[in-house]
Amino acid sequence: MSQNEKILEVKNLKTYFFTNVGVVKAVDGGNFHLRKGQALGIVGESGSGKSVTSLSILRLVPKPAGRIVEGEILYRGEDLVKKSQKEMREYRGNKLFMISQDPMTSLNPVFTIGNQIGEAIRRRKKLTGHDLKEKIVEMLKVVHIRASETRAHAYPHQFSGGMKQRSMISMALACQPEILIADEPTTALDVTIQAQILKLMVEIREQYHTSIILITHDLGVIARFCDYVLVMYAGKIVERADVKTLFKGNRHPYTKGLINSLPHLGKKQRRLESIKGQPPDLLNLSGGCPFEPRCDYSVERCSVEYPPVESAGKGHLLSCWRWREI
Amino acid sequence: MKGESILKVNNLKKYFSMGKEGIFSGKARMVKAVDGIDFSLYKGQTFGLVGESGCGKTTTGRCILKLYGITDGEILFQGKNIHSFEGKERMQYRRAVQAVFQDPYGSLNPRMRVGEFIEEPMLVHGIFNSSDRKKRVEELLGVVGLSSDHSSRYPHEFSGGQRQRICIARALSLNPKLVILDEPVSALDVSIRAQILNLLMDLQEEFGLTYLFISHDLSVVEHISDFVAVMYLAKIVEMAPCEMIFKNPLHPYTNALLSAILVPDPELVQDAIILEGDVADPHGLEKGCLFRNRCFNATDECMEKEAELIEVEPNHKVACLRVA
Numbered sequence: 001m002s003q004n005e006k007i008l009e010v011k012n013l014k015t016y017f018f019t020n021v022g023v024v025k026a027v028d029g030g031n032f033h034l035r036k037g038q039a040l041g042i043v044g045e046s047g048s049g050k051s052v053t054s055l056s057i058l059r060l061v062p063k064p065a066g067r068i069v070e071g072e073i074l075y076r077g078e079d080l081v082k083k084s085q086k087e088m089r090e091y092r093g094n095k096l097f098m099i100s101q102d103p104m105t106s107l108n109p110v111f112t113i114g115n116q117i118g119e120a121i122r123r124r125k126k127l128t129g130h131d132l133k134e135k136i137v138e139m140l141k142v143v144h145i146r147a148s149e150t151r152a153h154a155y156p157h158q159f160s161g162g163m164k165q166r167s168m169i170s171m172a173l174a175c176q177p178e179i180l181i182a183d184e185p186t187t188a189l190d191v192t193i194q195a196q197i198l199k200l201m202v203e204i205r206e207q208y209h210t211s212i213i214l215i216t217h218d219l220g221v222i223a224r225f226c227d228y229v230l231v232m233y234a235g236k237i238v239e240r241a242d243v244k245t246l247f248k249g250n251r252h253p254y255t256k257g258l259i260n261s262l263p264h265l266g267k268k269q270r271r272l273e274s275i276k277g278q279p280p281d282l283l284n285l286s287g288g289c290p291f292e293p294r295c296d297y298s299v300e301r302c303s304v305e306y307p308p309v310e311s312a313g314k315g316h317l318l319s320c321w322r323w324r325e326i
Numbered sequence: 327m328k329g330e331s332i333l334k335v336n337n338l339k340k341y342f343s344m345g346k347e348g349i350f351s352g353k354a355r356m357v358k359a360v361d362g363i364d365f366s367l368y369k370g371q372t373f374g375l376v377g378e379s380g381c382g383k384t385t386t387g388r389c390i391l392k393l394y395g396i397t398d399g400e401i402l403f404q405g406k407n408i409h410s411f412e413g414k415e416r417m418q419y420r421r422a423v424q425a426v427f428q429d430p431y432g433s434l435n436p437r438m439r440v441g442e443f444i445e446e447p448m449l450v451h452g453i454f455n456s457s458d459r460k461k462r463v464e465e466l467l468g469v470v471g472l473s474s475d476h477s478s479r480y481p482h483e484f485s486g487g488q489r490q491r492i493c494i495a496r497a498l499s500l501n502p503k504l505v506i507l508d509e510p511v512s513a514l515d516v517s518i519r520a521q522i523l524n525l526l527m528d529l530q531e532e533f534g535l536t537y538l539f540i541s542h543d544l545s546v547v548e549h550i551s552d553f554v555a556v557m558y559l560a561k562i563v564e565m566a567p568c569e570m571i572f573k574n575p576l577h578p579y580t581n582a583l584l585s586a587i588l589v590p591d592p593e594l595v596q597d598a599i600i601l602e603g604d605v606a607d608p609h610g611l612e613k614g615c616l617f618r619n620r621c622f623n624a625t626d627e628c629m630e631k632e633a634e635l636i637e638v639e640p641n642h643k644v645a646c647l648r649v650a
Contacts, residue, residue: 220588274520
C-alpha cells in the first residue's frame with residue numbers, strides 16, 4: 001500500500017434534488033480525489049453543495065427528493081454509487097465515518113455515551129463485559145475527557161457541545177475508518193473549544209494516518225488544517241489547489257473575493273472588500289458561470305457558457321474564462 | 327478616545343433563579359449571568375463585548391434594552407437611570423435604543439410584508455402620518471442597500487444578508503442613538519459578512535450612531551470596535567481600547583482567545599495556547615478566580631483571592647492577580 005495511493009475518487013458526481021418548484025442541482029459535476037493520509041478541505045457558502053457532496057459519498061442523500069443522477073464514487077476502485085443500502089452499511093462507520101456539525105443530532109439521547117461508544121467498538125472487536133468497559137474508558141481518555149469512568153455513564157444532554165464532539169471523535173477512533181468526513185465539526189463550538197477539537201483531529205491524523213475530508217466555511221480552519229482545498233460555488237467546484245496556492249496564488253475571482261473579504265488581525269483597514277450581490281438562487285441558474293452576476297471580471301461570454309476546467313499549474317485546476325488575466 | 331458618554335453601566339448584576347436549593351431550603355439557587363460589570367458607551371463609537379457562549383454578553387445587551395429587569399446596579403442613559411423612566415420618558419428611551427439580533431430568519435415575522443415590518447415601530451410610536459411613513463420606509467430601504475419595490479415582498483423571498491439589511495432598516499426607523507448589535511453577522515456567509523460590516527460602519531458615520539457590538543468573533547470585533555471588553559463567566563476580565571487589547575493583551579484568557587483565532591494564512595506558524603476543559607460551571611467556584619481551573623498561569627493565590635479589575639495602564643483594565 002503506497003503512501004500516495006488514491007483511496008477515494010469522485011468522478012463527475014451529479015446530485016440533484018427534485019422539488020415541487022424545480023430541480024436543484026446541488027452538486028453538478030464534482031471531480032476530485034483523496035489520497036491516503038491527506039486532509040482535503042471543501043470550502044463554500046451555504047447552499048454551495050459541500051454538505052451534499054459528503055452525503056453523496058456516504059450515500060445518505062435525503063430521499064425521495066435527492067438523487068445521485070450521474071457519476072462514480074470510487075472507494076479503492078469500488079463504485080459506491082452502485083452499492084445497495086445494505087452493502088453501504090458495511091462501509092459506513094468501518095471505512096467512512098462522518099462527524100456532523102451538531103453532535104446532538106448524531107448521538108442518541110436515550111443511550112449513555114459509554115453505550116454508544118461501546119456499540120462502535122463492537123463493530124470491530126468482539127469485546128464484552130469488563131473488557132468492553134475498559135476499552136470505552138480508554139477511548140474517552142484518548143479524547144481527553146476527564147473522569148472518564150463516571151462520564152461513560154452520562155447521557156448526551158449532560159455533556160457540553162465540545163465534549164459531545166469529542167465523544168463523536170472517540171467513536172470514530174474506535175471504528176478506525178480510512179476516511180473521516182467532518183462536516184463543519186467546529187462551527188457550533190466556542191473558539192477555545194474549536195482549538196481543542198482541531199488539535200485532536202491533527203493528533204488522529206498523525207497517529208492513525210486517516211484521510212480527512214473537512215467541510216467548512218471558515219478559511220482559518222482550512223489554512224491550519226488542510227493540504228488540498230476545493231472551493232465550491234453553486235454546486236460546482238470552481239477552484240482546486242493545494243493550500244498555499246489557494247491563499248497566495250489563487251486565480252478564481254470568487255476565491256479571491258472570499259479571501260479578501262476577511263478582516264485581518266493587526267491590520268486595521270477602514271473598509272472590507274466585499275463580494276457584491278447575493279448568493280445565487282439554485283432554482284434559476286443560467287447556463288453560464290453562476291458567479292457571473294457577482295463577478296468584477298465578467299464578460300459577455302460568462303453569462304452564456306460555463307468555463308471548462310483548466311490547469312493553472314501542478315495540481316491547480318479552475319474554471320474561469322478569464323483566469324489568465326487575473 | 328473619549329467623547330460624550332451616552333450610556334453608563336454601573337455594577338450591573340443580573341441573576342436568574344433556578345428554583346430552590348432543596349425541598350426544605352428557603353434559599354434560591356441563582357445563576358449569575360452578569361455579576362457586577364461597569365462600562366461606558368461614548369457617542370459615535372463602537373464598544374465591542376467579546377466572550378464565549380454563556381459568559382453573559384447577550385444578557386448585558388438585553389438588560390440595556392430593558393428586555394430583562396436587573397438584580398442590582400444601575401444603567402444610566404444620558405445621566406438618568408433607565409429604570410426610573412415612566413410614561414413618555416420610557417417611550418423615548420425605547421426609541422433611542424434599538425437592536426439587531428443574530429438570526430435574521432427568526433427576527434422577521436413571516437406573515438408581514440417587509441414594508442409593514444419596517445413601518446411598525448413608527449406606527450407604535452405614532453410618528454409621521456401614513457404617507458410620510460411610506461416615504462420613510464422607501465428611504466430606509468435605500469439606506470440599507472435594498473430597492474423600494476422590495477417593500478411589498480415577504481421575508482422568505484430574501485437571502486440571509488438581505489434579511490439582516492431589513493432588520494437594520496427597522497432598527498434605524500426611529501432614528502436611534504444607540505444600537506445593540508447582538509452577533510449581527512454570525513449567521514451570515516463569509517462573502518455577505520463583509521457587506522454587512524461595511525454597511526454598519528457607513529451608517530455609523532452617516533447618522534452618528536453608537537454601537538454596542540456583541541460577538542464571539544474577535545477578528546470581526548477588532549475590525550469594527552473602538553473599545554473592547556472581554557467577558558468570562560459573568561465578569562469583565564479585560565477592557566481596553568481596541569488596538570491596545572490586540573497588541574498587548576494581558577489577561578491569560580484574552581491571550582488564549584487571541585491565539586485561538588485561526589489566521590487564514592497557511593504559512594504562518596501559530597503557537598496556540600490551548601485551554602483545557604470547558605467553561606467551568608460557576609457552582610463551587612465561589613472563592614478565588616473563576617478562570618483558575620483553565621488558566622496556564624494560576625497559582626495558589628488564585629484559589630483564594632479574586633482579582634479586581636484594575637487599571638494597569640491608562641484606559642487598560644485587567645482582572646488578574648498575576649498581571650497586577
